[in-house]
Amino acid sequence: MARLRTAAFLAPAALLALLLLYAPLAFIVNMSFTVTNSFLSPGGPVYSLENYAAMVQRYLPNLFVTVQLAALAMLVDLVLGFPFAYILVRRIRYRDLVRALMVFPMFGALYVAFGMSFILLPGGPADPLIHAFGLRNTDLLFSLPAVVFAMSIFTFPFMVMSIGTALSNVDPTLEEAAACLGARPWQTFWRVVLPLTRAGVVAGSLMVFGWSIGAFAEPLLLGSLNEQRSLALTLYKRGVVENDYGLSSMMGVVLLSVAFVVTYFSLRYSRGALVD
Amino acid sequence: MSAASTPRRRPLLSSRRLATIASHAYIWLCLILFVLPFLALLSQSLGQRGGASGLGNYAAVFGSFGDNLFWSFKITGLTLLIDLAACLPAAYALVRYPVPGKRLLFSLLQLPLYVPGAVIGLSLLLTYTFVYKIDSMWGLVLAMAVGSFPLMMTPIVVAMKDLPVMFEEASECLGATKWQTYRRIVFPLIGPGVSAGLLLCFIIVFNEYLVTLFVHPPALETAPLKVFNLVRTNGLAPTTAALAVTMQLISFLAVIVFFRIFGTRHFKGTYIL
Numbered sequence: 260m261a262r263l264r265t266a267a268f269l270a271p272a273a274l275l276a277l278l279l280l281y282a283p284l285a286f287i288v289n290m291s292f293t294v295t296n297s298f299l300s301p302g303g304p305v306y307s308l309e310n311y312a313a314m315v316q317r318y319l320p321n322l323f324v325t326v327q328l329a330a331l332a333m334l335v336d337l338v339l340g341f342p343f344a345y346i347l348v349r350r351i352r353y354r355d356l357v358r359a360l361m362v363f364p365m366f367g368a369l370y371v372a373f374g375m376s377f378i379l380l381p382g383g384p385a386d387p388l389i390h391a392f393g394l395r396n397t398d399l400l401f402s403l404p405a406v407v408f409a410m411s412i413f414t415f416p417f418m419v420m421s422i423g424t425a426l427s428n429v430d431p432t433l434e435e436a437a438a439c440l441g442a443r444p445w446q447t448f449w450r451v452v453l454p455l456t457r458a459g460v461v462a463g464s465l466m467v468f469g470w471s472i473g474a475f476a477e478p479l480l481l482g483s484l485n486e487q488r489s490l491a492l493t494l495y496k497r498g499v500v501e502n503d504y505g506l507s508s509m510m511g512v513v514l515l516s517v518a519f520v521v522t523y524f525s526l527r528y529s530r531g532a533l534v535d
Numbered sequence: 536m537s538a539a540s541t542p543r544r545r546p547l548l549s550s551r552r553l554a555t556i557a558s559h560a561y562i563w564l565c566l567i568l569f570v571l572p573f574l575a576l577l578s579q580s581l582g583q584r585g586g587a588s589g590l591g592n593y594a595a596v597f598g599s600f601g602d603n604l605f606w607s608f609k610i611t612g613l614t615l616l617i618d619l620a621a622c623l624p625a626a627y628a629l630v631r632y633p634v635p636g637k638r639l640l641f642s643l644l645q646l647p648l649y650v651p652g653a654v655i656g657l658s659l660l661l662t663y664t665f666v667y668k669i670d671s672m673w674g675l676v677l678a679m680a681v682g683s684f685p686l687m688m689t690p691i692v693v694a695m696k697d698l699p700v701m702f703e704e705a706s707e708c709l710g711a712t713k714w715q716t717y718r719r720i721v722f723p724l725i726g727p728g729v730s731a732g733l734l735l736c737f738i739i740v741f742n743e744y745l746v747t748l749f750v751h752p753p754a755l756e757t758a759p760l761k762v763f764n765l766v767r768t769n770g771l772a773p774t775t776a777a778l779a780v781t782m783q784l785i786s787f788l789a790v791i792v793f794f795r796i797f798g799t800r801h802f803k804g805t806y807i808l
């Protein structure tokens with residue numbers, strides 16, 4: 260009886276995940292082994308490894324660009340995010356205001372990318388700054404730095420919150436003790452603060468990386484042809500525009516595998532403990 | 536005597552003070568960077584390109600884009616209802632009942648958050664077309680629900696864990712039925728957690744364009760999707776900027792209202808706010 264009740268309570272969420280996530284994912288894994296459109300042909304699907312061969316032969320640069328963008332965005336977030344989280348947790352009293360303003364990037368990468376393209380447009384507000392560095396607008400508007408910057412703005416709050424949660428669990432007296440014992444600020448940081456927050460830093464970085472893997476709007480709106488090769492965009496072009504279901508499913512599976520590996524380690528470091 | 540008792544004057548700019556100023560400046564620099572894309576859209580939407588005056592762009596938002604906004608609200612509302620129906624009982628069971636493999640189950644239910652949107656979109660597009668044969672609005676609603684329900688689950692689980700069992704035990708001792716206990720005791724006490732979940736889901740689903748791009752029925756265009764399509768076909772038009780600004784302002788308003796009513800502590804565990 261108790262078991263039945265538990266099952267009934269869990270059923271809606273489990274069914275939702277099973278029918279609309281796990282079954283479709285299994286479906287595209289299957290689909291990724293079929294040739295182009297053969298799934299639709301009356302003779303039944305033709306199975307082969309052709310799509311994965313294409314991945315290795317033709318689409319490795321796409322995978323490389325995807326990982327490169329995500330890794331760069333993660334690095335920018337990490338370098339800018341750690342001091343931000345530290346100051347936020349240790350020094351700032353108006354934390355709610357900061358949090359409220361920090362939700363703006365969360366509204367979506369689309370708006371961030373859209374707004375950025377206005378800023379970088381010739382005649383836009385960033386013109387003086389760009390010219391001061393001796394650059395032209397076109398150097399920035401459709402370029403790798405613009406894409407990385409937009410991606411890192413979008414994911415910054417996740418990084419800050421992950422590090423901030425870890426930091427708020429570290430007792431400030433430990434830092435004071437280190438200072439009393441004669442440690443310089445960077446020694447305190449390197450020997451005391453960083454080791455104690457490592458879990459949060461790693462989990463946050465991996466989470467940001469995993470989210471950035473699927474970037475779509477930023478490369479499309481701000482990238483050059485090189486950045487537009489990113490896997491999520493290619494998947495859309497091949498699958499929805501050209502109807503090559505086999506090939507685009509394969510890219511989906513590749514993206515999925517990368518995201519899952521990253522997420523697995525991220526969850527091992529942070530969550531999971533929530534329901535225990 | 537007086538010379539000894541007056542405190543030594545601190546220099547106006549000690550290194551400590553400089554560090555404090557620098558750290559506040561850093562925070563504000565980052566915050567400005569966050570809001571900058573929004574401000575750019577705002578100034579653009581008020582600008583005059585093609586003759587229309589600034590506020591005219593916003594008239595267009597509620598005129599020709601009114602349909603898109605309506606669809607956005609409708610889809611988001613239905614999605615939130617499905618999320619609630621899925622998450623409330625599941626979170627309760629995960630915290631209160633002995634479930635074998637609890638951690639694994641929770642992780643499996645959290646996983647949709649980490650699947651890239653394009654992959655969710657493609658897999659649902661293919662399964663809707665070839666297996667489920669769904670091509671109505673409900674396909675989109677279900678797609679939104681599966682992508683967002685983990686966001687609702689976490690704050691509810693945290694709220695449930697913070698709620699001592701004794702309230703429910705007391706209520707049952709006093710003769711309340713199970714349903715009365717849920718309705719009168721549990722739901723009101725986890726209310727803030729549920730609202731936090733609702734808010735998170737609202738701002739994510741309301742602004743979602745990527746999965747929508749894959750699975751939307753032909754006649755249905757939500758506002759974020761409209762923004763996306765217009766940016767691709769129409770370039771950087773002020774009316775598009777006005778629509779994007781409207782969407783962000785509505786979302787921001789929801790966040791501010793929530794913060795004023797409940798505060799921020801209910802987002803514990805979500806790592807997002």
